[in-house]
Amino acid sequence: MSDNRSFREWSRIFVASSLWVPIIAIVLGLVCGALVMWIGGYNAFEAYGALFDKVFGSKYDIGETVRTITPLLFTGLSVGFAFRAGLFNIGADGQFIMGMTGATLIGIKIDFLPWIVHAPLTLVGGMLIGGLWGALAGYLKSSRGVNEVISCIMLNWIALYLSNYLIRTLVLKPGTQRSELIRDSASMSIRWLSSFMENARMDWGIVVGLICTSLFYIVLWRTKQGYELRAVGFNPEAARFSGINVPKNMLKSMMIAGMFAGIGGVFEVLGVFHYQVISAASAGYGFDGIAVALLGGNHPVGILLSSILFGVLTYGSAGMNFSASVPTEIVRIVIGCIIFFVASQGLIQMLYKPFMARREAKRKEAA
Amino acid sequence: MKKNAMKSASLLLATATSLGLVLSGCGSNNAGNNGAASxxxxxxxxxxxxxxxxxxxxxxxxxxxxxxxxxxxxxxxxxxxxxxxxxxxxxxxxxxxxxxxxxxxxxxxxxxxxxxxxxxxxxxxxxxxxxxxxxxxxxxxxxxxxxxxxxxxxxxxxxxxxxxxxxxxKENEGSFLVGVVAGMMTETNNIGFVGGMELPVIKKFEAGFKAGVAAVNPDAVVNTNYVGDFSKPDLGKLAAATLYDGGADIVFHAAGGSGNGVFTEAKDRLSAGKKVWVIGVDKDQSLEFGSEVTLTSMMKKVxxxxxxxxxxxxxxxxxxxxxxxxGLAEGGVGLPADNPNVPQEVLDKVEEYKQKIISGEIAVPTE
Known part of the structure; x- marks a missing residue:
């Protein structure tokens, strides 16, 4: 009896499905990727070995893998949080960019504060700007019924160009396509850890990311506000009927989602680059975040695990190309296969359910 | 019901994303080495x-x-x-x-x-x-x-x-020479320049080109149009169309992949019976796009x-x-050896200016 309950507690991590579905998906993806490599005439074992080696081969690589995971975790949390309230936050990309821009501006323009004040101020500033960007889409949705998918996609572009404009006019380093460096007092890099990790770019982002992961859980499952948000997500009509202010909750969820993505952007500037470039296209962390959230079943622990998976695949894929000489095109197909299976959970469930049903039937027969 | 629909929508999106990854892998493979000057x-x-x-x-x-x-x-x-x-x-x-x-x-x-x-x-x-x-x-x-x-x-x-x-x-020096070609061969006294992004290095192309045109044909106007991206042929096509519509008969591009669209636009106009020219960049682009639209190229011998x-x-x-x-003296930039579309008297003039630049008699501006 108690066994059963602990199992149910555990399986809450993957609410949309069981724990097995993502694992089967990953294995199937790896197998399918191996098939592709085998057809292309490459040794799949060697290639996956190279991937693993690239990620865990040295302290530098471990550090850089963590650096790759951090933004994915934040955007994953962002998309996942909005999903919980029934909204599809495809705008995490724009919120991420706005977070970056906010951090760049505050990190450069304010020059009289000590680290202990400046760095947190920059973090909060970037977070709020990202949050406001999310709230913009949330406001349009809640007050005017504008579909958040459409408004978010548009806001992504506006964020990109607004950010380019602000950098160009306010903080451009002359003769280049990037901003000045942020002040040292705003830096979130951990110098001693970086030198310990053979100069990998280490920052406080992953720590804050873990804190945000727990906040995600606490807010949604341990507060009244979180209950309301989830109720709206399950069934907005029923939520309205039971006296929950649906528009207000939608606005709030988008704002919080935007804050998560914004923090991700903040650490990209304060921790990794220390400047922001004028770019023609976004780095796409927000879109990766959609896949991360989907795979993680919109649960904080799931999102954490899936961001680790995506980070490892992203960073390690260079190793497949480098050590195992698999061409980048094939590497992309392999990674695409894994993401495909991981994302098509329904497909796995289709395969998995009859199998479970048969086992169940057998057990009943035996009893 | 709604949640279900959303789930399947997001599933579709994830599928599309992974498919896109796979396809882009194939695409870049196909886009490989065809037509590139070795x-x-x-x-x-x-x-x-x-x-x-x-x-x-x-x-x-x-x-x-x-x-x-x-x-x-x-x-x-x-x-x-x-x-x-x-x-x-x-x-x-x-x-x-x-x-x-x-x-x-x-x-x-x-x-x-x-x-x-x-x-x-x-x-x-x-x-x-x-x-x-x-x-x-x-x-x-x-x-x-x-x-x-x-x-x-x-x-x-x-x-x-x-x-x-x-x-x-010294992109400005090579661009000066193609500017001489354009200045002497234009019939409308209206010449266009399509740039990728407003970077110092692209500004060097523009400045040299304008100086070259002005040296041989002070009456000609050079209009510029920046695409804002190095990999968007559609925007390059649009930028070229704007310049051709404005009366230009020769367009010089320094826009990387976006420049491919400039050639497409010129070919479209050619098949519609209007003769226009493009001046290519980086390598002899007549080899790739045909000498019916390619006047000459500003080669940058990376x-x-x-x-x-x-x-x-x-x-x-x-x-x-x-x-x-x-620069020109070192043979790092310049025109291709073969210029079937450029009359000998123009090539003689180019040679004359080339010697003047090498000897230091003419200093080509960089911005």
Whole structure:
């Protein structure tokens, strides 16, 4: 009896499905990727070995893998949080960019504060700007019924160009396509850890990311506000009927989602680059975040695990190309296969359910 | 019900994303080497003293690279960009063939990849590591500082470190000469320039071109149109259309992949019965787009520079801390050897200006 309950507690991590579905998906993806490599005439074992080696081969690589995971975790949390309230936050990309821009501006323009004040101020500033960007889409949705998918996609572009404009006019380093460096007092890099990790770019982002992961859980499952948000997500009509202010909750969820993505952007500037470039296209962390959230079943622990998976695949894929000489095109197909299976959970469930049903039937027969 | 619909919508999206990944892998594979000028093809185009490539004794060259490795990190354009990444890689392949060294490349998918990609080569003990493009500026500086023993080389930007050799081109000088061609051959006295992004390096193209036009035809106007991206042919086509509609009969582009759209627009107009010209960039683009629309090209011989610097490094003459500037005098920029569309009197004029620039009689502006 108690066994059963602990199992149910555990399986809450993957609410949309069981724990097995993502694992089967990953294995199937790896197998399918191996098939592709085998057809292309490459040794799949060697290639996956190279991937693993690239990620865990040295302290530098471990550090850089963590650096790759951090933004994915934040955007994953962002998309996942909005999903919980029934909204599809495809705008995490724009919120991420706005977070970056906010951090760049505050990190450069304010020059009289000590680290202990400046760095947190920059973090909060970037977070709020990202949050406001999310709230913009949330406001349009809640007050005017504008579909958040459409408004978010548009806001992504506006964020990109607004950010380019602000950098160009306010903080451009002359003769280049990037901003000045942020002040040292705003830096979130951990110098001693970086030198310990053979100069990998280490920052406080992953720590804050873990804190945000727990906040995600606490807010949604341990507060009244979180209950309301989830109720709206399950069934907005029923939520309205039971006296929950649906528009207000939608606005709030988008704002919080935007804050998560914004923090991700903040650490990209304060921790990794220390400047922001004028770019023609976004780095796409927000879109990766959609896949991360989907795979993680919109649960904080799931999102954490899936961001680790995506980070490892992203960073390690260079190793497949480098050590195992698999061409980048094939590497992309392999990674695409894994993401495909991981994302098509329904497909796995289709395969998995009859199998479970048969086992169940057998057990009943035996009893 | 609604949640279900949303779930399937998001599933569809994820599927599309992964499919896109797979397809883009295939796409870039197909977009591969077709029609690209190989380094050997452009090598005979030595209208002036070409770099020591042909002069290097091939007998001893056979062994200098044995057991040595050369690495190259592309910028986000990737290795099949039909522009400088591809040129550089083709040159490295040629070096590998000629000297017995081993050459490898790593593609950067995001800005954050520059540093780990360079580090991968450095930590693996590569004899020389290339960063292709000005975007590597900051990453190159950091890696050079952290690895004082590494030998690094950079195209299109200067890093002032004792272990980095920087290679710059005088794009303004080559552009001046195609400006002379355009100025003499325009019938409408209206000439266009399509730029990729407003970077200092692209501004050099524009400034040189304008000066060249003004030198031979003070009445002609040069209108400019910046695309804002190096990989959007559709926007390049639009930019060219605007210029042609405004009365231009010759358009010079310095827009990388976006420039492909300029050629498409010119071909469309040609098949509609209106004769217009394009001046290509980086290599002899008439080979790729046909000489019915390509008037001439402003060649920037990244391949020759990469070949020269790499061979020198392999034979122990790495010139770290120096900046190599390749202009008309060094044969680093210029017109193709073959210009079927340009009358002899214009070519004579070009030659005259070329000598004036080399002798220093004319100083070509850079911005």
């Amino acid at each position: 380094p050997s093809a452009s090598a005979p185009a030595s209208e002036s003293a070409s770099p020591s490539e042909s002069a290097s004794p091939s007998a001893s060259a056979e062994s200098i690279g044995a057991g040595k490795k050369i690495g190259m990190a592309t910028d986000t354009g990737g290795v099949n960009d039909k522009s400088f990444n591809q040129q550089a890689w083709e040159a490295l392949e040629k070096v590998a063939k000629d000297t017995g060294a081993e050459a490898k490349y790593l593609e950067s998918k995001k800005d954050a990849d520059y540093q780990p990609n360079l580090n991968q080569f450095v930590k693996d003990g590569y004899a020389l590591t290339w960063g292709i493009g000005f975007l590597f500026d900051d990453a190159m500086k950091t890696v050079a500082e952290q690895n004082p023993d590494a030998q690094l080389a950079l195209i299109d930007s200067t890093v002032d470190m004792p272990n980095v050799q920087s290679v710059l081109f 391949d020759e520079a990469v070949y020269k610097v790499t061979s020198e490094a392999l034979s122990g003459n790495f010139q770290g801390g120096t900046t190599t500037v390749l």
